[in-house]
Amino acid sequence: MSHELTLQLLDTHAGGDVSRIVIGGIDPLPGTTVREQMEYLENDADGLRKLLLNEPYGIPEMSVDLIVPACDPQAQMGYIIMEVMGYPVYSGSNTICTATALLETGLIPKREGIQHFTLESPAGLVQIEARVENGVVEAITCGGLPSYIDTHRAQIHVPGVGDVTYSIAYSGGFYALVDAAELGFSLKREEERALAECAHRIVEAIQAHSGFSHYTLGDVGPLPFLHFMGPVEQIADDFYRSRSTTYVHPGVICRSTTGTGTSARLALMHYEGTIKPGDKLETVSLRETGFIGEVVAVREAGGKHQVVENTITGKSYVLARSEIVVNCDDPMVDCGGVHHILSDRHPVAVNRSDAATA
Structure with missing residues (x-):
């Protein structure tokens, strides 16, 4: 035996x-x-x-x-x-x-x-x-990794998709951030398979075109994540909400919006001047679940990056x-x-x- x-x-x-x-x-x-x-x-x-x-x-x-x-x-x-x-x-x-x-x-x-x-x-x-x-245990708040924007609104031609505008954030891994509506998605659950297929093509195209290096960690491997962004709704003076979906290469659409995806979104919103320290963003998934990210502080790092210190709150x-x-x-x-x-x-x-x- x-x-x-x-x-x-x-x-x-x-x-x-x-x-x-x-x-x-x-x-x-x-x-x-x-x-x-x-x-x-x-x-x-x-x-x-x-x-x-x-x-x-x-x-x-x-x-x-x-x-x-x-x-x-x-x-x-x-x-x-x-x-x-x-x-x-x-x-x-x-x-x-x-x-x-x-x-x-x-x-x-x-x-x-x-x-x-x-x-x-x-x-x-x-x-x-x-x-x-x-x-x-009703809630856990954890410190998200310091996040920043590496690339803002670049364009790439993706076979089977067309010309795609994307930004690249680092939030514990490199993320491609894309506007869901520009790609024809409203971020509903029935779109899950199509989202995965679209994200796969975009990530493959970006991987073939570009590599990304962290300002202290150096090369951390090929681009692994993509985050589909829905419209932002302002709920209160310091609170925002947005439908969101995170893709992990190859082939996985996350059930949640993910903590690192939410941190990446905070970095982009701060870069574009739409969120500030003390503000919160709730990202809402295809399954109507959510995480809340908060911008805690912003600092300079690596000589050229505005790094967003943040926290993520959710329940397990x-x-x-x-x-x-x-x-x-x-x-x-x-x-x-x-x-x-x-x-x-x-x-x-x-x-x-x-x-x-x-």
């Missing part, structure tokens, strides 16, 4: 995007930072991402977040994000889900009212504010608590890139007694 290996999971969603949180079953990863541990997974153990995002265990539209002990003493926990496009250094929806999972599992003790704690992502430290009412829901069996004898299961990090023990990812309180 084959030796049974298992993974302990907490499935969650924020805005409709499912984040599968791995809380046990993985051995400690090498690396002195969470970023280095992410790079180890990417280069030497990508099988975990493939295992949980592909049949028979998952689907590419999901995300996976691996809880790891924090390396930075200022953080209570660390986490690594895995998606169909690879290993994003940051994600708002995944951060909201991970923070909720840590509270719901007791890995970070949950307290009534407002509590603060710090997580270590591959992008660095992330400040979390959790609002707990009657024992329920727990879908399931489970333990999956990894059967390497199953012909549908490829253990080649994961067997060396699967633990033959059954601990949670970190010792609860070691979890610092906020």
